Every structure is written in structure tokens, then in C-alpha cells.
Amino acid sequence: MSIGSHGIRDTTANTSESRPPELLCDRAVRLVRETVDxxxxxxxxxxxxxxVDSATTAAVAVEALGADNVYTLxxxxxETRDEDTDDAREWATTLGVDHATAPLAPAVDVFRRHLAPRIAPAGDEYAAGNLAARLRMAAAYFVANATNRLVVGTANRTERLLGYYTKYGDGGVDLLPLGEYDKGxxxxxxAHLGVPEQxxxxxxxxxxxxxxxxxADLGATYATLDRVVDALDAGERGVRPPAAVxxxxxxxxATVAEQAARMHRTAHKRTRPSAPPRPLRVLDGGDGLVTGGERVGHVADDLTSFVRERVETAGARRVVVRLSGDVGSSVVAALAADALxxxxxxxxxxxxxxxSRLDRPDPxxxxDDLGIEFDRVNVRPLVVEMESALPxxxxxxxxxxxLANLVSRVRMACAYYVANTETDLVLGTTDRTDLQLGRVTKFGDEAVDLRPLGGLYRTEVAALGRHLDLPDSVVEQSADVGATVGAEPDAEMDIERSAATVDGVLEGLVDRDIGITRTAAAQGVDPVVVRRCAQAxxxxxxxxxxxxxxxxxxxxGPFHELELKFETGE
Structure with a gap:
């Protein structure tokens, strides 16, 4: 029996000894293969x-997919040590995968010289480190999007539950094959997969x-942390009381209490952004979309309270809103100004x-109309530097x-640099229509702390904008947008529909879950259009x-997912 670095005795068997490596490998390989398929x-x-985490993840991916289907970066x-970059390259060679080294130091330098002084001159090494992690995520997704691949995350269970990673940085991935395995x-x-001892x-x-x-950051060895985190984790019930552990x-x-507090404090990293539920409280007395009348005012009051309560609970100093001139970001800024x-x-x-959209009102x-602080900084130099670094x-x-997805993720990284420097929260501006159709960039514009408009469809947001007395030039541009449904490369539609039609279809498919046929009948819409919304x-x-x-x-899944599977014979 030995004593851990912080007084925790190794009196029980390490979890890694209770599950053989063959089982660990089989489960991780199956997850990668099935998710990619x-x-x-x-x-x-x-x-x-x-x-070790990323080297093991790459080996698991090769076991699952074959070396020809794995790309490492x-x-x-x-701040990266040359020996680490060399070890990465040599391990990729051993695995037989395509590999590229894309130095991001020039991009980080461009940010520090041209952007940081404008938006957050007080940024420290933590904010800079988180920025670098988010730029790495953006680079990995650029490669994945361009080659139709998934980004496989490398986090282990211990660091995942402790939140020891960058939100929307190394935590921004498609799957986590090691996410249920502790460091041991x-x-x-x-070792089972042949990762070198060094x-x-x-x-x-x-x-x-x-x-x-x-x-050093976490205050204990991983041998200690593995055991404490495993004892504290109560799954969906949260974190067990430290005294019991x-x-x-x-x-x-003190060690147990510190790690329990860390797990509580970082819970937001392991969940989707907080949003008001739908139906909202005020919708209980009515059907369909809220596009006018007193109910819009009630919605505004509810959302203002939502922002105020969540910001105060988080202890944030202020909020960051990425203004673009569209109705969504304008409404969120107005709600935040009223709330805070x-x-x-x-x-x-x-x-x-x-x-950039040149047809939108000037943010x-x-x-200025709202009386809020505002800065405008062009991110093109940073985007160009990122592009030049990539293969x-x-x-x-x-x-x-x-390219648009890369720009969106770079913007997210910049917004969070401000938030991390100033202890702010980032407010999302995406509405329910775009979220449900996937018309967002994963870990880009949808990567936020709070999502005030997550329960409102586009036509409802436009009605809210009118209620908040936003200029017609802001509100009318999106009231009947007619955007093409579907954000994925193979989901483009040749039929454009009004925002009200699409919102009504989604309300039937998602909120009432009545399926494709009944939604088409209820909305008086061609089932082909409803089916395309369902597919998206x-x-x-x-x-x-x-x-x-x-x-x-x-x-x-929802009923329309079962309908689509039945139609295709899956």
C-alpha cells in the first residue's frame, strides 16, 4: 500500500486493472467505426x-478504419516543444497514416499583434492558451470538412469530468472514444496498442x-485524480458529496473537496448551451407560433429574466454579443441591455x-442605438494566416x-478570448429555425454559453424585434428570409419557402412530433418539402x-426519423 501525493491511499485496485485492454480497445474501436459509418x-x-491520449486515439482510429482513412495533424x-512535434510525426509514420504539421504560431502572433489589442488588451496566458486550442479545433475541422471526415477527440474521462480542457477547443470534437477511460x-x-514508452x-x-x-495545475497526480473523480462521479445525478468520498x-x-468543486464549476463544458425551453411559459395558453399580440411582450419579459438570472448565477461581469446586423444578434443585444x-x-x-454580408445594417x-460598447475588427488577416498554415x-x-465554417470558428475563438479575459459570458444569436435545420457551424456561431433565442423560431424572433422597436431595416430583412433548407453539402433544396412556412413545418415535426404526413396536412405544404426539412x-x-x-x-429519435428510416429500408 502506498500513499498518494495528496494523502489518498491506494487501498483499492486501479480501475485500469479491472478492465482488460482488449475490452477497452474493442469498445473504443466500435464507437469510432459506428459513428463514422x-x-x-x-x-x-x-x-x-x-x-499519450492523442497517440492512443490515433491508434484506435486506425484499428477501426484502417490507416488509409485516418489523417493526423x-x-x-x-509554446510547443519540438520533441512533441517530432514524436507526433514519428508515431504517424509508424501507424502509416497521412500526416501534416501545420504550425499555428504565425496565426497566434497575428492575433496577438492585430486583434487582441483592440478587443481584449488585458488578455493573459490562459486566454492565449485557450485561443490556441480553439484555433487548433478550427484547423482540424477545416481538414475534416474538406475531406468528409469526422474529428475524433482525445480527452480521457478524468480530464473530461474535471473540465480540464478548453470549451470549444480540444473539447470541440465529433466523438470521444477515450471519454469513459481514466488516465490509467x-x-x-x-501499451496494448504499441504506443512507445517515451x-x-x-x-x-x-x-x-x-x-x-x-x-501541477490540478494539484494531484493522475493516479490520485483517477480514483477521486471515479468516486465523486454519480453520472446523471451529478457529483457525490465530498464527505462520502x-x-x-x-x-x-481538501483534495476531494477541491476536485468536487472543479467538477461542479466546469459542468457547463459537458452540456449544450443553456436555452429557454419550448414551449415557453407563455405559450401554454396558445397554439402555433407567437407572431404578435400580448404574448410577444410576455416572451420578451421571459427572455430578459432568463438572461439576467443566468448571468448573475454565473457571476459574469458582462456579456459578449457578436453583432452582425441581422435580426437575431440585434434582438439578443437589446434583450441583454434590458436585462443587465x-x-x-x-x-x-x-x-x-x-x-461578410454587405446588405445588412451597420452593427x-x-x-449606438442601444448604448452598448462596441468594437469592429476584421479577422481576415487571421483567417488568411490559418489557411496558409494548413496543408x-x-x-x-x-x-x-x-471557408465560411473556418471564418465562423475563428470568430468564435475571438469572442471567447474576450470572454475569458474579462470573465464574461458569450450570448448566442441563433434562432430555433437554424438550430433545428442545422444551418449553423458546429463549434462556430452555435458555440456559446447561453442561447436566448433557442426556443424561438425565425418568424417569432422577427416579431420580438418589432416589439423591441428595432429598426425596420433590421427586422424586415429576416422576416421572410426564404433561406434554402439544409446546411449539409447534400441537403441543399431547389425549393425555397417563406420563413413562416418552414417554421410551421418544424413546429409540427419537432415540437409536436406528429410526423411528416400529418405535418404536411396541418400546414398545407407539399410532403416533399416537409420530408426535406425532416432530413435536414x-x-x-x-x-x-x-x-x-x-x-x-x-x-x-423523433417520429419523422423513424419514418425516414422506414422509407429507405434501414
Whole structure:
């Protein structure tokens, strides 16, 4: 029997000894294979850091898909050790996968010199480290989107439950094959898969600065953390009381309490952004969409209270709203100003000439009308630097969609740099229509802390904008948008419909769950249009879900998903 670094005795067998590596490998391989198959993807992208988690993940992906279908990336910054980049490259060679090194140090430098002084001059090493992690995510997804692959995450269970990762950075992935394995189990699996000892025994680090280690940050060794986290985790019931764990493990109370507090504090990283439910309280007395009358005022009151309560509960100083001139961001900024006062709302406009909408009202005018602080910074230099760092054979294949997704993720990283520097929350501006149809960039514009409009369809947001006395130029641009349904490459529609029609279809499919045929009849719409909405909704489910792990159980899904499977004979 030995004593852990913080007084926790190793009196019970390590979890890694209770599950053989063959079982760990089989479950992880099955998750990768099934998730890639279900997505009809062509393979996987794994970001290699030179550490044991990413090396093991890449090996699992190769076991599942074959080396030809796995692409690995090393994405070093100035803080990355050369030996880690070398180890990543050598392990990729051993696995026989395509590999590229895309140095992100120049992109981070462009951000620090040209953007940070404008939007958050007080940014520290933590904010910079989180920015780098989010740029790595954006780079990995650019490659994945351009090559029809999924991004496979590398986090283990211990760091996942402790929240020891960057929200929408290394936590921004499609699946987590190691997400239910603690660090000890990952090392056991790594040895089973032939990961070299020099990688397995490295001191784990987030690489935010020279000399940083996970264990120093967390205040205990992983051997200790594995056992404490396993004892504290109560699954869907949350975190067990520290006192019960102390008695069970004969543990140092301060250590257990510290890790329990960390698990509570980082719970937001493991869930989707908070949003008011639908139906809203005021919808109980009525049917269909809220597009006028007193009910719109009640909705405004509810959303104002939602923002105020969530911001105060989080202890945030203020909120960041990415203003674009559209009705959604304008409504959110107005609600936030009413809820918190204009002085606690920061409007941020991040144009990029390649993708910016020139037909929208100037966000600066909207911010001025609301009396909120506002900055406009062009992110194109950062986007260009990111593109130049990425593999040429990938950027050649990328189209407008992939570039737009990259820009969206870069904007998200910039907004969170501000939030992390100033202890702010990022408010989302996406409405329920776009969320349910998947017309969002995964870990881009949908990556936020709070989603005030998550329960309102587009026509309802326009009605709310009129109630809030926003200019007609803002409200009318989106009241009848007629946007093409479907955000995935194969989901484009040749039929455009009014926002009210699409919203009514979604209300039937998603909220009332009455299926394709009954929704078409209720809305008086061609079943073909309803079916396409249903397909877009099902296809984009991954954008509304947390990354699956080996512990997840299949969700039966809505009725229209069963209808679509029946039609295709699946």
C-alpha cells in the first residue's frame, strides 16, 4: 500500500486493472467505426500533440478504419516543444497514416499583434492558451470538412469530468472514444496498442506555457485524480458529496473537496448551451407560433429574466454579443441591455471580406442605438494566416462552405478570448429555425454559453424585434428570409419557402412530433418539402448533441426519423 501525493491511499485496485485492454480497445474501436459509418463519412481526423491520449486515439482510429482513412495533424504553437512535434510525426509514420504539421504560431502572433489589442488588451496566458486550442479545433475541422471526415477527440474521462480542457477547443470534437477511460486505463490501452514508452510516460501538459503540467495545475497526480473523480462521479445525478468520498477512500478532505468543486464549476463544458425551453411559459395558453399580440411582450419579459438570472448565477461581469446586423444578434443585444444594463453588454463585429454580408445594417448603428460598447475588427488577416498554415492539398479541395465554417470558428475563438479575459459570458444569436435545420457551424456561431433565442423560431424572433422597436431595416430583412433548407453539402433544396412556412413545418415535426404526413396536412405544404426539412433535422442532430462516448445509448429519435428510416429500408 502506498500513499498518494495528496494523502489518498491506494487501498483499492486501479480501475485500469479491472478492465482488460482488449475490452477497452474493442469498445473504443466500435464507437469510432459506428459513428463514422452512421455519418457516412470517409474517415477520421486526429490532432496529435505528442502525448499519450492523442497517440492512443490515433491508434484506435486506425484499428477501426484502417490507416488509409485516418489523417493526423500536428498543430504546434510557439509554446510547443519540438520533441512533441517530432514524436507526433514519428508515431504517424509508424501507424502509416497521412500526416501534416501545420504550425499555428504565425496565426497566434497575428492575433496577438492585430486583434487582441483592440478587443481584449488585458488578455493573459490562459486566454492565449485557450485561443490556441480553439484555433487548433478550427484547423482540424477545416481538414475534416474538406475531406468528409469526422474529428475524433482525445480527452480521457478524468480530464473530461474535471473540465480540464478548453470549451470549444480540444473539447470541440465529433466523438470521444477515450471519454469513459481514466488516465490509467488510457496508458494501459496505449501499451496494448504499441504506443512507445517515451510517449506513454511523458508528463501530460496542455502546452499553454513552457513547463506547464496537468498535475501541477490540478494539484494531484493522475493516479490520485483517477480514483477521486471515479468516486465523486454519480453520472446523471451529478457529483457525490465530498464527505462520502473521503470516508470511502480514506482521503485528504481538501483534495476531494477541491476536485468536487472543479467538477461542479466546469459542468457547463459537458452540456449544450443553456436555452429557454419550448414551449415557453407563455405559450401554454396558445397554439402555433407567437407572431404578435400580448404574448410577444410576455416572451420578451421571459427572455430578459432568463438572461439576467443566468448571468448573475454565473457571476459574469458582462456579456459578449457578436453583432452582425441581422435580426437575431440585434434582438439578443437589446434583450441583454434590458436585462443587465447597456454598460454590461459588449457588441463585437468581426467581419471577414471573404464571407461578410454587405446588405445588412451597420452593427455599429445598432450598438449606438442601444448604448452598448462596441468594437469592429476584421479577422481576415487571421483567417488568411490559418489557411496558409494548413496543408496545400486540403486547402485546394476546400470550397466556399469550408471557408465560411473556418471564418465562423475563428470568430468564435475571438469572442471567447474576450470572454475569458474579462470573465464574461458569450450570448448566442441563433434562432430555433437554424438550430433545428442545422444551418449553423458546429463549434462556430452555435458555440456559446447561453442561447436566448433557442426556443424561438425565425418568424417569432422577427416579431420580438418589432416589439423591441428595432429598426425596420433590421427586422424586415429576416422576416421572410426564404433561406434554402439544409446546411449539409447534400441537403441543399431547389425549393425555397417563406420563413413562416418552414417554421410551421418544424413546429409540427419537432415540437409536436406528429410526423411528416400529418405535418404536411396541418400546414398545407407539399410532403416533399416537409420530408426535406425532416432530413435536414435528422442529419444535423450531431450539431445539437454532445460528443458520444462508449457509454452512450442510442436515442430513439423523433417520429419523422423513424419514418425516414422506414422509407429507405434501414
Amino acid at each position: 452512421d455519418a457516412d463519412a470517409d474517415g477520421a481526423v486526429v490532432a496529435l500533440s505528442g502525448g 500536428a498543430l504546434p504553437t510557439a 486505463e488510457v496508458r494501459t490501452l496505449a 510517449i506513454r510516460e511523458k508528463a501530460p501538459t496542455a502546452g499553454f506555457w513552457d513547463g506547464q503540467t496537468d498535475e 473521503v470516508d470511502r477512500l480514506d482521503a485528504d478532505p 444594463g447597456p454598460e454590461r453588454v459588449y457588441g463585437l463585429h468581426l467581419p471577414c471580406h471573404k464571407t 455599429a448603428v445598432i450598438a 496545400h492539398e486540403v486547402t485546394e479541395r476546400a470550397g466556399v462552405r469550408e 433535422h435528422v442529419r444535423s442532430q450531431h450539431k445539437r448533441s454532445t460528443p458520444p462516448t462508449t457509454a452512450d445509448r442510442p436515442d430513439p
